[in-house]
Amino acid sequence: MDSGRRQFLGRWGAVVTGVAAPFALPGQAFPQSHTHPDLEAGATTTAPDPQSGSGTRTGSGHERFMWLAIAQARRNPKWPFGAVIVGTRGGEVLGSGVNTGADSPLLHGEVVAMNDYVRRQGNQGWADTTLYTTGEPCSMCMSALAWANVRRVVWASSIDEIRSTDIIQIDLTAREVAAAARSFYTPQLLLGGVLAEHTNHLFREAQRLRERFPDASAV
Numbered sequence: 001m002d003s004g005r006r007q008f009l010g011r012w013g014a015v016v017t018g019v020a021a022p023f024a025l026p027g028q029a030f031p032q033s034h035t036h037p038d039l040e041a042g043a044t045t046t047a048p049d050p051q052s053g054s055g056t057r058t059g060s061g062h063e064r065f066m067w068l069a070i071a072q073a074r075r076n077p078k079w080p081f082g083a084v085i086v087g088t089r090g091g092e093v094l095g096s097g098v099n100t101g102a103d104s105p106l107l108h109g110e111v112v113a114m115n116d117y118v119r120r121q122g123n124q125g126w127a128d129t130t131l132y133t134t135g136e137p138c139s140m141c142m143s144a145l146a147w148a149n150v151r152r153v154v155w156a157s158s159i160d161e162i163r164s165t166d167i168i169q170i171d172l173t174a175r176e177v178a179a180a181a182r183s184f185y186t187p188q189l190l191l192g193g194v195l196a197e198h199t200n201h202l203f204r205e206a207q208r209l210r211e212r213f214p215d216a217s218a219v
């Protein structure tokens, strides 16, 4: 295992159960009867974005913010895990970041974005935010999101796609972590697959870069 792979131990949580295209859910996607947060494929709504992800001239609200996460990801071409945290109501970007695992094994894109959020906003207001990330949060990051009470999490690439690019991971899905935290954490939205066709390409390109330049910096 090279250093790049080691530093990404645990980066990925596991399976995304197939939401191929972005879609929106109403604010309370997980009624109390749900013991395992999940999504119902094909659900739609026309409420404003990013709370709902409804359409804009640049695509769905979710897509618009995922592009921002992708822009972050492009800052680390070999490990393109980028994330942004936006205000669920107003859509303002409150924090952002890209994986800097070369500096610390804790610094996955989501954690970097959360640290940026704290620097800019203080440790407050999490429940009114939505995090967008280019890949499904790993168990570490999903736990952090649950602890912070980030109630809406949207990701792009599925675990299967990430695995196919030779990145290792702990076998816990983001949804499984969220369900295990149910005593204190009630997510409103856990959505995968938004712009995955683009991030899948990004991850495949990253794999090729790692293969071609295995001794170069991880970032």
Ligand SMILES: [Zn+2]
Pocket (backbone or CB within 6 Å): 010, 011, 012, 108, 109, 110, 137, 138, 139, 140, 141, 142
């Ligand atoms: Zn992570």
